[in-house]
Structures are given as structure tokens and as C-alpha cells.
Amino acid sequence: MAPVDxxxxxxxxxxxxxxxxxxxDTTYPLRRALExxxxxxxxxxxxTAAFSLFLIFLGKxxxxxxxxxxxxxxxxxxxxxxxxxxxxxxxxTALCVALPxxxxxxxxxxxxxxxxxxxxxxxxxxxxxxxxAIVTQLAMAVAGIAAGAIWIGATGALRAIRGVNETIASLxxxxxxxxxxxxxxxxxxxxxASLNKPSTYAIPDDAMMGPVPGTxxxxxxxxxxxxxxxxxxxxxxxxxxxASRVTGGNLRAAQLQGLxxxxxxxxxxxxxxxxxxxxGMLEVAVVQGRANASLAAGYGxxxxxxxxxxxxxxxxxxxxxxxxxxxxxxxxxLQRRMDLPDASVLVLEGMIFVAILAGETIYGRIKWFQPRGxx
Amino acid sequence: MDxxxxxxxxxxxxxxxxxxxxxxxxxxxxxxxTETSGRINLGNEGALVLGAMVAYATSYQTxxxxxxxxxxxxxxxxFGAAHGAICALPRVNDxxxxxxxxxxxxxxxxxxxxxxxxxxxxxxxxxxxxxxxxLPQVRSALAVSPLFxxxxxxxxxxxxxxxxxxxxxxxxxxxxxxxxxxxxxxxxTRIRLVATSVGSGLAGIGGSFLSxxxxxxxxxxxxxxxxxxxxxxxxxxxxxxxxxxxxxxxxGAAGALGASLQAVGVTQGxxxxxxxxxxxxxxxxxxxxxPGRALRGMPGELSFGx
Numbered sequence: 005m006a007p008v009d010x011x012x013x014x015x016x017x018x019x020x021x022x023x024x025x026x027x028x029d030t031t032y033p034l035r036r037a038l039e040x041x042x043x044x045x046x047x048x049x050x051x052t053a054a055f056s057l058f059l060i061f062l063g064k065x066x067x068x069x070x071x072x073x074x075x076x077x078x079x080x081x082x083x084x085x086x087x088x089x090x091x092x093x094x095x096x097t098a099l100c101v102a103l104p105x106x107x108x109x110x111x112x113x114x115x116x117x118x119x120x121x122x123x124x125x126x127x128x129x130x131x132x133x134x135x136x137a138i139v140t141q142l143a144m145a146v147a148g149i150a151a152g153a154i155w156i157g158a159t160g161a162l163r164a165i166r167g168v169n170e171t172i173a174s175l176x177x178x179x180x181x182x183x184x185x186x187x188x189x190x191x192x193x194x195x196x197a198s199l200n201k202p203s204t205y206a207i208p209d210d211a212m213m214g215p216v217p218g219t220x221x222x223x224x225x226x227x228x229x230x231x232x233x234x235x236x237x238x239x240x241x242x243x244x245x246x247a248s249r250v251t252g253g254n255l256r257a258a259q260l261q262g263l264x265x266x267x268x269x270x271x272x273x274x275x276x277x278x279x280x281x282x283x284g285m286l287e288v289a290v291v292q293g294r295a296n297a298s299l300a301a302g303y304g305x306x307x308x309x310x311x312x313x314x315x316x317x318x319x320x321x322x323x324x325x326x327x328x329x330x331x332x333x334x335x336x337x338l339q340r341r342m343d344l345p346d347a348s349v350l351v352l353e354g355m356i357f358v359a360i361l362a363g364e365t366i367y368g369r370i371k372w373f374q375p376r377g378x379x
Numbered sequence: 380m381d382x383x384x385x386x387x388x389x390x391x392x393x394x395x396x397x398x399x400x401x402x403x404x405x406x407x408x409x410x411x412x413t414e415t416s417g418r419i420n421l422g423n424e425g426a427l428v429l430g431a432m433v434a435y436a437t438s439y440q441t442x443x444x445x446x447x448x449x450x451x452x453x454x455x456x457x458f459g460a461a462h463g464a465i466c467a468l469p470r471v472n473d474x475x476x477x478x479x480x481x482x483x484x485x486x487x488x489x490x491x492x493x494x495x496x497x498x499x500x501x502x503x504x505x506x507x508x509x510x511x512x513x514l515p516q517v518r519s520a521l522a523v524s525p526l527f528x529x530x531x532x533x534x535x536x537x538x539x540x541x542x543x544x545x546x547x548x549x550x551x552x553x554x555x556x557x558x559x560x561x562x563x564x565x566x567x568t569r570i571r572l573v574a575t576s577v578g579s580g581l582a583g584i585g586g587s588f589l590s591x592x593x594x595x596x597x598x599x600x601x602x603x604x605x606x607x608x609x610x611x612x613x614x615x616x617x618x619x620x621x622x623x624x625x626x627x628x629x630x631g632a633a634g635a636l637g638a639s640l641q642a643v644g645v646t647q648g649x650x651x652x653x654x655x656x657x658x659x660x661x662x663x664x665x666x667x668x669x670p671g672r673a674l675r676g677m678p679g680e681l682s683f684g685x
Contacts, residue, residue, distance in 0.1 A: 110474055168664045171474055172611050176657045183654030190650055347489030354483025361476050365468040
């Protein structure tokens, strides 16, 4: 039986390269990197073309659409800020998918970790009225990370110890988290003053995180980028990361080597969940000020798309999150100017996702990218 | 005559089971068929939502709800065919592709469904099986949609086809052992394509129940993930179409728990009760799998529990 894909398709340079390209083929690493850029790009172009046909079929101009998409996403300072604000949680929720994916796991329940992370942060932050802002913020971050790590880590533990399918378990856990979140926010934790939109009490005003000093930049952006870089270092430059990639490539081989597969799975899931929980905490500390239904904006689900677009490479997540944040930010403008339902963005995302995944099939098919000169 | 507290809860749960279970039944039957052929289709959630939208739109345009059900089935069939065809390519992961199709399907449904949120389309009739009772609660609880009985019939037909016909045997061989299927010269790709399409078509019909019977309207929050939960439901039913009936009824009853408790004045934990079916699913998953050994009845080719 083929191992569950996803992580199996992540390039494993240390394993693949030296065997064939010792002397004869010096440009192979470069061509392999090109292949990793070319394939998703081709898929992106294909999806864009398909979506253009879709628009033409509806009697709308694709040129207008992509022009507005650009304007709405990156065209002005305001839209760029909107884009980055949306990209910030996506960086972290994509890591929630990409980290476990190194071990061949498909975790799709990041949304639950975002909700619980935000809720935990609010619960910790609300009573800390006297503490210095930085202490409150750190405590909130720790609470958010812990909540997310426990939630997704539990899914990982079920997978590693009990053999429960992690895709379904994580999704079911996300639904349970949503119910738990609603129960607490509408029940014991509810601020009676929040009539139309049930919310928790607000965190102290001075604990709110402002923009990065000297700029208008959303503070989640540097945090998210730092997390992506840290994840990349962890995966490609540490022995735990190497062991994870071996496990993702061939579980049996990893077990025979005596790698601590159970621990690795739980660790990767907990780290990913911690990232998603931090995303929830940042939403509370930067944007909302309290935990409410606005946290369930689908960041966890868009994160899945981004992780697959980036082929689970944490560095590639950064541009992809900005791209998808831009697509999301442009939705409102598209709706106003072209009279397109906001779901048109969902259609575009779905087409991109299908094309990227189908693009996996051309890996290794184009001869020019393959190692030359048999040893 | 007052049915009393326990009676009210029981009636509400039975009503919930009969009403809410129908989409579960169709989607789980579809998923069961697809998985029997050795493939997982998480895209059934997309087929469900798309089916709901197409059914409602067709019913509104033609004035005939049954035309809507048929259109939803055909739409699901085509949707599943696309999933099946792409997953037949080498190196394409069926689980991830299912999520992609879920996104594409719900997106397309929301896109084209926008104009149909407001107008009201003719809904499917119900069979008044509660005619013998004087209690209005019982009467409304037993007003069962004919789709429920069609679903029951479909389960029995599928059970018979899979167990007792040449066609069913072929589907099971393809799902259990690719090597055996290759040795027999069976067209693996084609059989899986058909199984995925028909399964997705059933999911589409399940969606038509949501928009044309209960809750009986079209909006973007119509599905609560029935298409995804079907995967867990099929595990619970051990890949048996007949067991899917019981599993669906149980999920339906669990989903009706919150509303029925509220009907008798228990408002504590209302939102938490929404988690009931999911907690049940998780408990079932944990209880029924064990490391290192395949589940009884599980098709061997499923990339499910390594």
C-alpha cells in the first residue's frame, strides 16, 4: 500500500540526491528546485485559465476580475494592510497542516485550535487588569498555544497510539471545539453587555497589541514569518526534523531504525496545533479584543489550502499566505464592482486547489527535470 | 392528553432520527460504495451542498420537486465522475483531493445559489404515517419524507448488489486487493470511477433532502458537515449498507438531542449538545480501531489505517 501522500511528495534532498548525482549531474539539484516551482506555477496558470473560462461563460470579463483582484489585494496601502491582516493567521494555520504533513499526516482540524486558542487567550487575559501589558500578552500567548497544542496534540496521540485516522479525528475534534466554544461564549463566559454578538468580556485595553513599532504592520506578520522560518529550520536542519521526514517517507523503515515515531507524531501535531492556537490568540489580542464568533472565519480551512499550495514547505507558505490573504481581501471589492457573489473567491480557490493537487501527477514525468547519467 | 416530559423527549428524538437521518443515510451509502471500491471521497460534502442547491433551483424553476431530486442526483454523478477521473491519475492523493472538491463544490453551490436564497420553491410531500394518533406532536413526528424510504430501499438494493451479483463482487475485489483485480484483468480505473460517481450521486440526492424536505430551504449554512461525517459513519457501519441505516438513525437522534431537551425546558448545555454526534463519532473511532490490525470488513485497498 502506498504511504499516505502529501509528505511523501515533500522533497527529501538528503535522501534522494547523492545516490545518483555524484559526479555526472551537477545541475540536478537546481533542476529539481525548478521542478518544484514550475509544477505548482503551471497548475496555478491552468486554474486561472479555467476560472477565466468560467467568467466568460457567465458573461463577465476575466481581465476586469483579475484587475480588481489585484487592486483589492495589493493596489493601495489600505488593501495591502487588509491583505496582510488576513495573511497573518493563515501563516500559522498553514503550519498546523504542514508540520504534521512531514510525517505523512493530513490534519484538517486547525479551525478548532484557532477557536480554543483564542478563547483560552481571552480567559487568561480578561482578569489581568493590573499586570503590565507585556506580561498579559505573554500569558495570553502561552494559553493560546497550550490550548491549540493540547487539542491537535490529542489528535496526534490518538493517531500514534490508537491508530485512529487523523484526518477524520481532527475534523471531528474541530466540530467538538466549535460546540464547546459556542457553549462557553454563549454561557458562563458571556459578557451580558454583548447582546447581538455573544462575546466574552474584553481584555484590558492596554493589553491590546498595536502595530509593529514605527509601521502600520500587523504584529502577527513578523510572528508568523518567524514561526515559518523556525519550522523550516526544525524540519530541514535538525535531527528531529530529519527523523520526521524519514517517517513520512517510509513508516516501516523509520520503525526498523528505532525512530521514536509515536513521540514525533505527537510532537509535530502539538507544535502545529500550538501555531493555530497562537493564530487565535493574535486575532483576540490584535483585532477583536474579545473572543467571539468572528474567530471562526475559516482561517483553519484556508490554511489547509495554503499548506498544500506550498507543498508543506514552511518557507513557501509565506508567499502563498499573502496570495490567499489577498484573494480573500479582494472579495468585497469584487462583490461591489462586478456584482459577483463573494463565493466567487471560493470557486477560484477550489479550482486552484484541484489543479495543484492534480499537478502532483506530472512530478517525475518531465524528463528534463530528472537526474541524468546513470551511475 | 399530555405525553409527559419523557414522552416529549422520546417523540422529538424519534422525529429527529427520522428527519435528520435521511441525508446521513444517502451520503453514507454513497461513501460506503466508494470505499468498497478502495477509495475515500471526502468530496461528498461538496456533492451534498451542490445537490441541495441544484435541487432547490430546479424545483423552483420547474415547480416539480422530484425533478429537483433527479437533477441533484445527476449533478452529484457528474461531480463524482470528475473526482474519480482525477484521482485515477498516478500520485494524486484521494483524501486531499476530496477536500479540494469539497471546497470547489460548496463554492460553486454558494456562487450559483445566491439568487435562490430568497424565493421559496415547492418542497417534497411527506407521508402522514402519524394519522392514527390524536397528538399533534406524534403526527408531525411521523410525517416522513418518501426519500427516507427510497434511502432504505437503496440500502437493501446495495446490500444485495454487493453481496450477490457479479458486479458487486468485482467492486469488492477492486477494493480489497488491487493485485487480485489485476490478475483477473478487471478494469480497476473504470470500476472505481463508476463507484465514485454513483456514490457521489447518492450524496447529491441526500443534499436534495436538505433543501427540499428538512430544513427545506436553501442557504449557505444548510449542511453541518454530513458529507464529512459520513466517512466516520461508514467506519461505524463496518462498510455494510444495512448497518448504515442504523448508524444514520442513531446520528439523527443524537443531532436532535439539543432541540428536544430545549422543548421540555432544559436549556443548559444547548450548544454543547451540538457536539453529541461528533463525540459519538470520535468514541466509535477510538473504540473500533486498534493499532496494527485492520478493521473487520474494511476494504484492503483503503489508505485508511496504515
